[in-house]
Amino acid sequence: xxxxxxxxxxxxxxxxxxxxxxxxxxxxxxxxxxxxxxxxxxxxxxxxxxxxxxxxxxxxxxxxxxxxxxxxxxxxxxxxxxxxxxxxxxxxxxxxxxxxxxxxxxxxxxxxxxxxxxxxxxxxxxxxxxxxxxxxxxxxxxxxxxxxxxxxxxxxxxxxxxxxxxxxxxxxxxxxxxxxxxxxxxxxxxxxxxxxxxxxxxxxxxxxxxxxxxxxxxxxxxxxxxxxxxxxxxxxxxxxxxxxxxxxxxxxxxxxxxxxxxxxxxxxxxxxxxxxxxxxxxxxxxxxxxxxxxxxxxxxxxxxxxxx
Amino acid sequence: xxxxxxxxxxxxxxxxxxxxxxxxxxxxxxxxxxxxxxxxxxxxxxxxxxxxxxxxxxxxxxxxxxxxxxxxxxxxxxxxxxxxxxxxxxxxxxxxxxxxxxxxxxxxxxxxxxxxxxxxxxxxxxxxxxxxxxxxxxxxxxxxxxxxxxxxxxxxxxxxxxxxxxxxxxxxxxxxxxxxxxxxxxxxxxxxxxxxxxxxxxxxxxxxxxxxxxxxxxxxxxxxxxxxxxxxxxxxxxxxxxxxxxxxxxxxxxxxxxxxxxxxxxxxxxxxxx
Numbered sequence: 307x308x309x310x311x312x313x314x315x316x317x318x319x320x321x322x323x324x325x326x327x328x329x330x331x332x333x334x335x336x337x338x339x340x341x342x343x344x345x346x347x348x349x350x351x352x353x354x355x356x357x358x359x360x361x362x363x364x365x366x367x368x369x370x371x372x373x374x375x376x377x378x379x380x381x382x383x384x385x386x387x388x389x390x391x392x393x394x395x396x397x398x399x400x401x402x403x404x405x406x407x408x409x410x411x412x413x414x415x416x417x418x419x420x421x422x423x424x425x426x427x428x429x430x431x432x433x434x435x436x437x438x439x440x441x442x443x444x445x446x447x448x449x450x451x452x453x454x455x456x457x458x459x460x461x462x463x464x465x466x467x468x469x470x471x472x473x474x475x476x477x478x479x480x481x482x483x484x485x486x487x488x489x490x491x492x493x494x495x496x497x498x499x500x501x502x503x504x505x506x507x508x509x510x511x512x513x514x515x516x517x518x519x520x521x522x523x524x525x526x527x528x529x530x531x532x533x534x535x536x537x538x539x540x541x542x543x544x545x546x547x548x549x550x551x552x553x554x555x556x557x558x559x560x561x562x563x564x565x566x567x568x569x570x571x572x573x574x575x576x577x578x579x580x581x582x583x584x585x586x587x588x589x590x591x592x593x594x595x596x597x598x599x600x601x602x603x604x605x606x607x608x609x610x611x612x613x614x
Numbered sequence: 615x616x617x618x619x620x621x622x623x624x625x626x627x628x629x630x631x632x633x634x635x636x637x638x639x640x641x642x643x644x645x646x647x648x649x650x651x652x653x654x655x656x657x658x659x660x661x662x663x664x665x666x667x668x669x670x671x672x673x674x675x676x677x678x679x680x681x682x683x684x685x686x687x688x689x690x691x692x693x694x695x696x697x698x699x700x701x702x703x704x705x706x707x708x709x710x711x712x713x714x715x716x717x718x719x720x721x722x723x724x725x726x727x728x729x730x731x732x733x734x735x736x737x738x739x740x741x742x743x744x745x746x747x748x749x750x751x752x753x754x755x756x757x758x759x760x761x762x763x764x765x766x767x768x769x770x771x772x773x774x775x776x777x778x779x780x781x782x783x784x785x786x787x788x789x790x791x792x793x794x795x796x797x798x799x800x801x802x803x804x805x806x807x808x809x810x811x812x813x814x815x816x817x818x819x820x821x822x823x824x825x826x827x828x829x830x831x832x833x834x835x836x837x838x839x840x841x842x843x844x845x846x847x848x849x850x851x852x853x854x855x856x857x858x859x860x861x862x863x864x865x866x867x868x869x870x871x872x873x874x875x876x877x878x879x880x881x882x883x884x885x886x887x888x
Contacts, residue, residue, distance in 0.1 A: 323713045323714070324713075325707075325711060325713075325792070326707045326708075326711035326712065326713030326716065327707070327713060328707070329703045329704060329706050329707025329708075329711065330703075330704045330707040330708060330719055332699075332700050332703055332704070333700045333701065333703065333704035333723070333763060333767065334704075334719065334722075334723075336700060336759065336760065336763065337723070337726050337760065337763070337764070340734070340738065340756060340757070340759075340760040341726050341734060341760060343737075343741065344734050344736075344737030344738045344741055345733070345734070345737070346737075347737035347740060347741065348733060348734075348736060348737045351736065351737065351740075359736075359739050359740055359743070404627075405631055408624070408627045408628060408631055411624055413624065413625075413628060419628070419632070420879070421875045421876055421879050422635075422875070423631075423635060424879065424882075425635055425636070425639065425871075426635060426638075428817050428821075428867050428871055429821070429863075429864050429867060430820060430821035430823070430838070430839045430842075430863055430864075430867075431821060431823055431839065432821075432823055432838075432839040432842045432843050432846075432860075432863070433642075433842070433860045433863050433864055435843075435846070436642070436842065436846065436856055436857070436859070436860040437638045437639070437641075437642050437860065438638070439846065440641070440642065440645065440853060440856070440857065441638060441641065445654070446653070446654040446655075446656070446658075446853075448641060448658045451656075451657070451658050482634070486635060487882075490879055490882060490883055491882070491883055493883070494883030495883075536724075543731060543732065545731065545732050545824050546823040546824050546839075549824075550823070550843055550846070564731075564732040567732045567733070567735075567736075568732055568735070568824075571735070571736050572828060577736060580736055581736055581737075584732065584733040584736065587733065588733050595725065
C-alpha cells in the first residue's frame with residue numbers, strides 16, 4: 307500500500323455509521339417480519355370474530371375482551387400460570403444452586419460432568435415427556451414400583467389422574483428439564499467471584515452464611531437479574547411439556563395461559579378469542595418485564611453498556 | 615466438618631445429581647432393547663434380561679420414522695445455516711462497530727427472544743399461509759430461525775469481545791476489505807462461538823414441537839417431535855416402540871454435543887456472565 311491510499315485506510319478502520327446498521331439490518335428485518343407484523347395482526351384479530359384461520363371475520367370491538375374478563379376459565383388459567391411460574395422458580399433455583407455448588411468442587415470427572423449436566427435441556431421436550439410418562443406410569447412405571455417396594459405408598463399413584471398431583475408432576479418435570487441449564491450459568495458466574503474475597507472473609511472470621519450473603523449473592527446479582535427476567539418470561543410461556551403430558555387436564559387443572567390460548571384457538575376454533583387472550587398475556591408480560599427492569603436491575607458497577 | 619466427612623458428602627451429592635440426570639436416559643434406552651413382556655413386567659429389571667431389536671425394526675420399517683427424521687434434519691440444517699449468517703452479521707455490527715442506538719437494538723433483540731411462542735402461533739399461521747408456505751418445511755425453518763437467532767446473537771458477544779480490535783485494524787491496514795477481515799480473521803478466531811451458535815440453532819429446531827404441530831398438516835412433512843408425539847397419542851401405548859423412538863430422537867443431538875459440547879457450554883455461559 308502506498309502513502310496515497312492513507313485516507314482510505316483511516317476510512318476502513320473507523321467504519322461509517324451506516325455500516326453498523328447494515329450489519330444488523332437483516333436480522334432486524336427478519337424479526338420484524340416474523341414477530342412485529344404477527345403481533346400487530348394478533349391485535350387486529352382480537353377485535354374481530356374469526357373462528358377458523360383463513361375465514362373472514364367482522365369487527366366486534368371489545369367483545370372478545372369483555373367476554374374474556376368475565377370468563378372464569380381465563381382467571382383460573384391466569385392464577386395457574388402464576389403458580390406455575392412461582393413453583394418452577396422455587397424448585398429450579400434450589401436445584402440449580404445446589405448443582406452449581408456441587409459442580410464447583412474439585413472431583414475426578416468434574417470437567418465432563420460440567421458439560422453433560424445439561425443433557426436434559428438439549429433433548430427434545432417430547433423425549434422428556436416420553437421418559438417421564440414411562441417412569442411415572444401407574445402400570446409398570448419404575449417410580450411407582452420403587453414407592454410401593456419401599457413401602458412409601460400402599461399402591462401405585464396415578465400421578466396425572468388428580469388435578470393437584472398432575473400440576474405438581476408437570477412442574478417437577480419441567481424443572482427437571484431446566485435446572486441443569488440454570489446451574490451451568492450459575493456455575494460460570496460463581497467461578498468469576500475472586501477466591502481472595504472468601505479467603506479474606508475467612509480470615510475475618512465470617513460464617514458460611516455471612517459469606518453467602520455478603521460475597522456470593524452480590525457477586526451473582528447481574529446473572530440472577532438476567533435469569534430472573536428471561537427465566538420468568540420463558541417459564542411463563544412453556545407450552546409443549548404441559549400439552550404433551552396432560553393436554554391441560556384433568557378437568558383443566560394444568561391449563562395455564564399458553565395452554566388456554568392453544569386450546570381456544572386450535573381445539574375450540576375460536577381464533578379471535580385466543581388472540582384476545584394472547585394480547586392480554588403479552589401486555590401483562592411486557593408490564594412485568596418493564597417493572598422488573600426498573601426495580602431489579604443491578605447497578606452497573608463497571609459502566610459496561612451491554613448489560614441488560 | 616472433617617475432611618473425610620466432607621469428601622463423603624460431596625461424593626453422595628455428586629452421585630445423586632448424576633442419578634437424577636442420567637438414570638432416566640439409561641432407563642429408556644434399556645427398555646427399548648427389552649422384549650415386551652419384560653418391559654411391562656411387574657418387577658422391573660435393572661439390567662435387561664432379554665435382548666431384541668424388534669422395537670427398532672418396527673420403528674424404522676413399520677412407521678414413517680425415517681421420513682420424520684429426514685424432515686427434522688433438513689429443517690434443522692436450514693435453520694442452522696441461516697441463523698449463523700444472520701446472527702454473525704448482527705453480532706459483528708453490534709459488538710465490533712460503534713453507532714448510535716446500538717444499545718437499544720441489543721435490548722430489542724433480547725426482548726424478542728423472551729416473547730411467547732403461542733402468541734405468535736396464530737398470526738404466523740395466517741402470514742405463512744398468505745405466502746403459501748403452510749405445510750412446507752420452509753415454514754418451520756422460518757419460525758425456528760426466529761426462535762434461535764436472538765439468543766445466538768447474544769451468545770456471540772463473548773466470543774467477539776475477546777478478539778483484540780488491533781488484529782482487525784492491522785488486517786485493514788494491509789488492505790483487506792471488511793468482509794475479508796470478517797471471513798479470514800474474525801470468524802476463524804471466533805470459531806468456537808460460531809460452532810456453539812450453530813449447535814444452539816440445530817437443537818432449537820430439532821426439539822421444536824408447537825409450531826411443527828400446527829404449521830405442518832400432511833404426514834409426509836412431519837418432523838420427529840410431532841411424529842413421536844403421535845405415537846404417544848395412540849389408544850394403546852406401545853412402550854417398546856416409544857422408547858426406541860425416544861432413543862433414536864436423542865441420538866443425533868448426543869452425537870453433535872459429544873463433538874462440540876464444550877464450546878457450546880462455554881458459549882452459553884460466556885454470554886450470561888459477561
